[in-house]
Amino acid sequence: MSGATPPEVEVGLAAPEPGPRVEAPFGRRACPVIATESVGAYRLLAVEDHHGPAPLPGQFYMLAAADGWGGEAGERPYLGRAFSVCRSRGTRLEFLLERIGPGTDRLGRLSPGEQMLLVGPLGIGFSEPAAPSSTGVLLVAGGIGIAPIVTWAEALIASGAQPLTLAGFRSRAHTSAAQLLGGDVQIATDDGSQGHDGFVTELLEAELEHDDARAVYACGPPMMLEAVRAICARRAVQAQLALEEAMACGFGACFGCVVRTTTGYRRICVDGPIIDARDLDETWLER
Amino acid sequence: MSGATPPEVEVGLAAPEPGPRVEAPFGRRACPVIATESVGAYRLLAVEDHHGPAPLPGQFYMLAAADGWGGEAGERPYLGRAFSVCRSRGTRLEFLLERIGPGTDRLGRLSPGEQMLLVGPLGIGFSEPAAPSSTGVLLVAGGIGIAPIVTWAEALIASGAQPLTLAGFRSRAHTSAAQLLGGDVQIATDDGSQGHDGFVTELLEAELEHDDARAVYACGPPMMLEAVRAICARRAVQAQLALEEAMACGFGACFGCVVRTTTGYRRICVDGPIIDARDLDETWLER
Amino acid sequence: MARALGDDGRVSIGSLELEHPVLNGSGTFDAIAALRTFGDELRRRFPFAGFVSKTITVSPRGGNPPPRLWETPAGLINSIGLPNKGLRGFLQHDLPELATLPVPLIVSVAGFSYEEFRHLVAEVAERPQVAAIELNVSCPNVKSGCVMGSEPDETGALMEVVRSLTSKPLIVKLTPNVSDVAAVAEAAERGGCDAVSLINTLRAVAIDPDTGSPWLGAGQGGLSGPAVRAVALAMTLDVAARVRVPVIGMGGIERGQDALDFFAAGASCVAVGTESFRDPAAGTRIRDEMVALLAKRGFESAQSDFAKVSEPTKK
């Protein structure tokens, strides 16, 4: 670390293009869990949020269990965890969780009546396709990345668009989540146990081959998003990606959640998680 | 801290008189909770311990919940907590808990079927009254200190003695625990809501006034034990006290649980918790 | 010496007047991003008595390569790397916006040489919007190779360079990664600082379990959160016993009781860092909890008695 050498990249603090955003009530609030359900390998968690506004598709919340956060043996989870809103109906917010560690484990074991602590809605949401309105909209979901796609598909359909969702999963055990989707859906599985046998990005290539005047929205694992970025860059197709990075705060306080963009490091909690694919530095995935 | 000056007190590591002890299986084992019950303001917790020997009255266990130990918000409880065995029946062990902090809170919320982690039996138990067998035995319990007294009263009765238990509580809300006691019982409450209006040590004074050829066994808050010690010292009555100190390990490893005795600091987990009242340094309560 | 923490709960550090004794830790609350997230409600319910900016440097910095975060038992390791727009960018873009906050502004600065510190302090101090300056001395001096806050002599020399530049309060933010933090605090006091704050983060490393290599992009980072609280209390007690300037205590404060512990250790003010990540309004909650605890303990006026809690261990 040396102040003498100029920074490798631009600071990434220059005001980004403002994305659509609904402001969050200040602070953390307790919300009761009102329903939980298994959706294939995932878990759907519904809470009653009386004090928050309706979020935009693509926005997220920081969640923690009111009890038992702090975990086993003095261990993690300690900080809140970020989750995209999967569906919202009035004061009811739904989240879809994949159990991958102590935080998702604890949240997945919540029962109706228990309290969840929540901050949000946070970040910026998806933007409508740029006018002139394209002939169609392609949504690409990889695994649990389907969560924000569900609510975005709903919103698009409500506004009269006819999105086609390409949903990729590891295997048949995970595909039930596709039933949450409205509109047309094509499924791919890595092991070929359902739908297309292969990557969802192969479906995307085929669709764009067929008609590339469509806006693309994608959420999924980093490798998938990179493939989407590269495909869309090659074809000059407009794409918005919903990124993930480990987050400590979710509201721009810690500078921990950055991704490398062409103009420097960007905090994906305040200047994302939705980001224009063209803004990503090509090396964004390199560590 | 200086090595040049001689230690204030003797080291207290000299082999103490060996007390009765049942050895514990080495390590920590998981035991299912099989029953829980409220006993007035206290909580009774029964576990099935298939792999441990029957403990002696006065011995204790280090307990932790298998899940959710580590507590809320990354906070305590982190270490195990010490609990005297209150009753044991075959492989069934019963503990009586007073909720005073995060550890007792968590343990108090365990339900049948959940797992508890347990190390023990630990420490030394009560010793039979010295021969020639005294005309009687007086047991003195203060509040939650009743736990080891319950099992000791049972054992004494089984061996043909006729103990009289003097049990003091804050108020009527706590006295239900006295129903766990076999043999004769006199109750005192601090607020006079049941039984003698005043301290249980007043009952003790009265009993010894009447007949001081009896052995005394006591467990309760430090101030009560000090009163018992002083009373018995004055009358040259033999007394065994079950002490409490915050413990990190329970098996002599940390040297954290010492009490000041006439021969130096003594670890009450390995060389107690039962200790001859005459061994206590008169200033043992001073901090 | 007048007490920094008054019976009314107000704090005076030189000319800096605070309504109550809870600040944010530098770099743990970006008020500008928070305004975008929470809107004007943040202004109305601002959780701190003063706002401490993220540390700024002379040149702009992008910060460290990701990943920048690792969660530990009851703690967080960060290796953010002081990303900031640089002095010019800060004065031009951020200062006007920070000046709209309802509380006094304390600007945290870090130089990689005495010269840089001189430049930063001179430029920042002359802005009327700035109420006080915090000197983050956890960076290495590129000339000596030594972290300026790790040696009393370096800290003393730094104070000599900057003290004469301004009469505004100068707060020295101490690093805990030293053998004797109180000796550094004494040097800062001899050099004329108006207060010291501590602790900055403890040097820490996380290993990626999948590769066995360090997880953080920069290799190492700093530990904060409840895990460090007991260490921060020890250092606060030491420092408060050896200097007469006010001490701003921080490190793992989560609840009102934790804050009271720091006052008991001799602090006149506290700062909340990592806990704001979990609860953006933690500053307010912690203050309310303190007031409630003091009331419960029977002080006549809870509002007025932050100070009293510190008496048992005060010199």
Place this chain on the structure above:
Amino acid sequence: MARALGDDGRVSIGSLELEHPVLNGSGTFDAIAALRTFGDELRRRFPFAGFVSKTITVSPRGGNPPPRLWETPAGLINSIGLPNKGLRGFLQHDLPELATLPVPLIVSVAGFSYEEFRHLVAEVAERPQVAAIELNVSCPNVKSGCVMGSEPDETGALMEVVRSLTSKPLIVKLTPNVSDVAAVAEAAERGGCDAVSLINTLRAVAIDPDTGSPWLGAGQGGLSGPAVRAVALAMTLDVAARVRVPVIGMGGIERGQDALDFFAAGASCVAVGTESFRDPAAGTRIRDEMVALLAKRGFESAQSDFAKVSEPTKK
């Protein structure tokens, strides 16, 4: 240089041969009391590859006044104060019993002057039951007032006094309460030590919430447990990068993965302290967990691959 940690999982530190790389931390396992508690099963299932005694001093010590313990988030503060029977008492009463353990014995010693260290090392080293000696340098030198392990010069001078007294392995137990622990390790290495171990506890304080005064009888203590793990890892990484002697890593090891993190940071051996309080057989469990993790990651023979995990960050 031969690697201290072999492919078979065995560790060699000079003439000290360990079957596997898990020791206890000094002062966190009293084998004599544990034998009374757990009986002969402890001998059959002894959890450590070598037994490190509680630190002994020349004169007997009663230790610090209680309370001696305070639980923190994911950690423990202790202020035990080195109670022990003194050199003579140890040699007479404890050594014969410790010699019956099924593993090599490492005796930890602390002097309050070079003279005391000389006396301790000379007396302890000549006993055939003793396989190695650990020098606990966290105590103040009554002559200089300085903690011997806090200054490279003091540590170097100590090594000069004791090295020539014995050819048995000498391990220097480093204190983390310093600015540059690796500099102290280098001094110990230059002075001829056979290994370094770290970390001892971090200086810490707890406040009694009811009184506002320090809780511990001795005022302050040392923090251990998971809370310190990330700090211990950072120091282990530093030290392992700067010395060639084997490093024994410890601080907050709870599970096999934690131990692997220390190997990845460059340790050749680990020690388990506070976790044994929660689980007396933790040493065995942690070793089993390591073996299972290594097997899962596809090393040919799990048993043989403790060493490989350290390669990514090895010099």
